[in-house]
Amino acid sequence: MKLLAFLMAGPTCHHHAMWRHPETENRFLDPAFWETLARTLEVGRFDGLFLADTLSFYDETIMARGGQMSLLDPVPLVAIMARATSRIGFCVTIPANSQDPYTVARLLSSLDVLSGGRVAWNIETAPTVWAAQNLGKEELLPCDERYDRAEELLKISLDMWKGWANGAIVVDKESGDFLDEKKMHRTEIAGKFLGARGMLPVPPSPQQHPVIMQAGSSPRGRDFAITYADLVFTLQHSLPDMQNFYADMKDRLDKAGRNPSDCAVLVLVDPILGETESIALEKQAYINALVDTRLGIALVSAHTGLDLSHHPTDRPIRDIQAEAGSCESFEALVQGTKAGLTLGEVARRFATSDRCPQIVGTPESVADELQDIFGNNGCDGFIVTPTVMPGSFEAFARSVVPILQKRGVFRRDYPGTTLRETIKAQSC
Structure with a gap:
């Protein structure tokens, strides 16, 4: 079972009353808060932290009432949290319409190197009109063209990331040789929307290049994911919905010639924990009433x-x-x-959690339900979204994770040092 934590640098994640809960700290502008949270999740052996992003406020009401928004760019947050940890991964959202390939490839590769190979890129292909206007564009591209542009962006980035062969870095003081130019690859790509001619000056990380994550559930989004993604993020409302999505993605991977295990399907869940079932239900009723x-x-x-x-x-x-x-x-x-x-x-x-399934109960019963979904081909793991910050993650890491570990469905330690090693490991 794989676990990611869903985060946003703002008042809420998926439950739009999170910031109003009396136990939520609302320290989303404090670097120390993010460092402590990353260490807590690493102690809980989470695969990684998934930082979603928005490039604009959606509208005045959402802005004024504390809806889903990003008050900070997630990239500096990853740099801060990576310095405070050593194993947990970081999935950064960078929309496909917001940057050129060189900027994206250089930025993510630099993060990947400095974190020791613990970065993933969530490629968002569904921007809003408000985000487009912030970028100086009055209209969005049609859906298919957005995917065409995203595919060009990713292809060029991947080509740049493959620009350094093994042994390219020499650094021989005696001979004066620093790099072996014969082992350097130049990118020469001209697409319909994007292009690049040159070399990426950032060497590869221990995992070679960032892990790729994608969240599209449309037919075009699924095709994009089975071609490129290592991780797929989806929001499904029930176990049958999860099973249908999971079966479809694995079938598509198989028909595309990829091993179905090469791409992990992760579903979003909102656990609400209590010492007893009745206490958990009271907590659910309380937070939901704040919406x-x-x-x-x-x-x-x-x-x-x-x-x-x-x-x-x-x-x-x-x-x-x-x-x-x-x-x-x-x-x-x-x-x-x-x-x-x-x-x-x-x-x-x-x-209320963007209609994400709320799993409510004691640590034991929540672990039961997660294991049931996982064991019945509903997913390869979960993206856990909070209702109280940071209390939801602290409680989950402290009480649910040990139960899953004891049952043998979740790791007791990290299998290596990179995010790719963590998500590819079948057991540990």
Whole structure:
């Protein structure tokens, strides 16, 4: 079983009331907070930390009410946390539309070298209009073209990362030879969107180049993942959904000629722990009751591209569906909603962990459910998202991880020094 921790440098992760909980520290601007959190997760033997990112505020309501946002660039955070740890990995989100290949390849390779080979790149291909405007672009590329551009970006980065053969670094004081230019590769690629001519001046890390992570669940996103990704991140709402996604990805990998174990499928979960089942349920009810209805409506509006703020919160969601039936994402949201729910109820549910499954109970029962999903081909591991920061991770690492270790489904130690060694290890 593989474990990543989901993080954002802001007030919340997936549960949009996280920052309002009395035990949440809200020290997301404090370097010492991130160092301590990274060490806590490393003691818990997490494979890595997954730092999501946003390039803009979604809208004024989300900004004012403390919705999902990044108040810091994740790259400096990785540098800080890598210095405080020695084994845990770091997955950095860099959107495919925000940088040129040379900048991305140089930045990530530098992080990878300085961390000792513990960096992954989450390639985001679904930016928002607001992010595009921050980058000086008024419109987004069509979906297929965004993937075309992302593929060019990745191909060029991979080619640059392969530019140093073994033995390229000489550093012979006596002869005066520093590099062997015959073992250096020059990138010469001209694509439809991007290109590069030259050499990357950053040598390879112990894992050669960053691990690749991708989160697209569309057919094009899945094809992209099976071609390039080492890790796939997905949000599924139930075990059957997880099993269907898992089976489809493994089948695609097999048909593409890759070993299905070459790409790990990780699903998002929101564990809420209590000393007893009733205490855990009370904790769940408490944090979920803090969700802001206005924020929830703003989040659903941002997600669907529809302005729902002018509708009464007590209006049945299916009545709104008739007016907005042309919106595919809104239709999908409504279809997954119980009949009779109002807009306000749907919005609060959406703002509760972004509909990520909440696994609620004692450490033993939470471990049972994770093991059940893992053992029944629902995933290769989990991305754990918090409801209290940093308490959710502290409790999970202290109480759930030892149970999983005792059962033999999670490692007791890291198998090596790099992230690639950690995620490729079958057991340890």
